[in-house]
Amino acid sequence: MLSALSLLLVTTALSVVMLFVLSSLKGSGVEGVREWGQGNAMAVLALLLFASRGVLPDVLSIEGANLLFIASVALMLAGFRRHLGQRVPTRPLLLGGAAAMACLVFFHHGVDSLPMRTVAVSIYHFSVYVAIGRTIPASPEPRLRYPYLFTRRAAFVLGTVHACRGIFYALQVGETLRFLEPAPYNLAFFAIGTLALPALTLGAVMMANARVIRETAYAADHDHLTGAWSRRAFFNFAEHEHARAARIGSSLSLLVFDADHFKRVNDTHGHATGDRVLRDIVIHAQEVIRKIDYCARLGGEEFAVLLPDANHQTAMDVAARLRTALDRSLHLAPSTLPVGYTVSIGVATLAPGETLAELMARADAALYVAKADGRNRVVSAPMPPRLVPVPERREWR
Numbered sequence: 001m002l003s004a005l006s007l008l009l010v011t012t013a014l015s016v017v018m019l020f021v022l023s024s025l026k027g028s029g030v031e032g033v034r035e036w037g038q039g040n041a042m043a044v045l046a047l048l049l050f051a052s053r054g055v056l057p058d059v060l061s062i063e064g065a066n067l068l069f070i071a072s073v074a075l076m077l078a079g080f081r082r083h084l085g086q087r088v089p090t091r092p093l094l095l096g097g098a099a100a101m102a103c104l105v106f107f108h109h110g111v112d113s114l115p116m117r118t119v120a121v122s123i124y125h126f127s128v129y130v131a132i133g134r135t136i137p138a139s140p141e142p143r144l145r146y147p148y149l150f151t152r153r154a155a156f157v158l159g160t161v162h163a164c165r166g167i168f169y170a171l172q173v174g175e176t177l178r179f180l181e182p183a184p185y186n187l188a189f190f191a192i193g194t195l196a197l198p199a200l201t202l203g204a205v206m207m208a209n210a211r212v213i214r215e216t217a218y219a220a221d222h223d224h225l226t227g228a229w230s231r232r233a234f235f236n237f238a239e240h241e242h243a244r245a246a247r248i249g250s251s252l253s254l255l256v257f258d259a260d261h262f263k264r265v266n267d268t269h270g271h272a273t274g275d276r277v278l279r280d281i282v283i284h285a286q287e288v289i290r291k292i293d294y295c296a297r298l299g300g301e302e303f304a305v306l307l308p309d310a311n312h313q314t315a316m317d318v319a320a321r322l323r324t325a326l327d328r329s330l331h332l333a334p335s336t337l338p339v340g341y342t343v344s345i346g347v348a349t350l351a352p353g354e355t356l357a358e359l360m361a362r363a364d365a366a367l368y369v370a371k372a373d374g375r376n377r378v379v380s381a382p383m384p385p386r387l388v389p390v391p392e393r394r395e396w397r
């Protein structure tokens with residue numbers, strides 16, 4: 001037979017399970033996990049104390065249990081705020097918790113009223129759940145959408161249930177009610193109220209996992225130093241664009257470029273300055289290319305830009321702009337000498353029937369010629385003798 005006590009014990013078990021789930025995120029570096037763990041640990045203790053009503057002294061099963069539950073909900077909010085990089089509203093949480101506890105003590109030892117105690121605690125829970133719902137953005141990026149919306153909606157539903165609970169008990173003032181009353185309304189509020197933390201923890205775990213997956217995907221697809229696309233991502237895009245160009249006969253061009261005498265930059269100014277130059281290269285390269293182009297660091301001081309729908313003339317124009325943009329002096333500090341750098345660029349445009357590897361090899365060979373001819377220049381790769389250029393489909397900008 002379903003009873004308030006059995007609900008409490010089931011939820012306690014669920015909170016213990018949630019603690020184990022949260023433990024799997026320990027060491028993930030995800031902000032908020034510590035607070036969510038502490039919140040669930042306190043909830044387990046609180047639920048056990050609630051379940052001991054009539055066995056343990058009231059001060060433990062009423063004041064002690066509520067204090068722990070109030071703290072656990074506050075910790076959940078703190079976890080969500082930390083996770084989302086927002087300030088934790090410590091003062092309002094402490095004041096709200098203290099006010100709820102003061103009412104609870106008054107309606108226990110002053111005027112003993114279970115309905116009024118429930119109203120006080122419900123107002124506190126309502127406020128914190130609404131604050132959690134408002135903390136979580138309503139329209140996050142697609143990868144985070146489901147966990148964010150799940151948690152946000154769960155928080156608002158829980159807030160609404162606590163508001164209803166508060167109103168319902170406010171209307172019962174004067175009635176003699178028992179805490180573990182087996183009445184259907186009490187069981188319904190119990191079920192939803194005690195499931196609040198596991199539901200929010202589930203949302204928190206989903207949010208944390210989504211973030212870990214997003215960060216892992218970002219790390220795999222981006223160069224950690226410059227933020228440009230990684231070699232891996234670049235070849236994925238290149239294969240996709242190559243297949244598209246072959247299928248619909250559109251143009252595809254490739255620039256491969258390399259910082260000139262970069263070893264000298266490192267040797268003269270230090271490796272850290274070399275790193276600054278590499279970042280500077282990517283920032284300024286990205287200003288020259290379109291949004292649909294892919295700029296990647298292939299390794300060391302070698303980069304590539306893939307230009308979908310760009311014929312050879314367009315690619316040569318972009319390469320000329322890129323070379324000019326990357327003929328730069330970096331002024332890192334007023335007291336130090338400026339760091340000048342240039343790049344050499346090889347340009348190749350896909351010929352009909354050419355493979356991606358062949359296109360890369362031609363662009364690389366052109367870069368090699370640019371280096372051999374004195375650097376700081378653009379060299380166009382000749383078309384393979386048996387092939388003719390792909391007809392132009394679309395103009396640059």
Ligand SMILES: Nc1nc2c(ncn2[C@@H]2O[C@H](COP(=O)(O)OP(=O)(O)OP(=O)(O)O)[C@@H](O)[C@H]2O)c(=O)[nH]1
Pocket residue numbers: 225258259260261262263264266270271272273274275278299300301371375
């Ligand atoms: N700072 C820094 N240097 C790097 C990084 N990766 C590779 N390098 C350096 O890039 C330099 C490349 O030197 P080289 O291959 O001789 O080429 P270069 O000096 O640019 O000469 P050319 O390409 O012929 O103009 C080496 O000194 C590498 O240590 C990096 O991530 N950061």
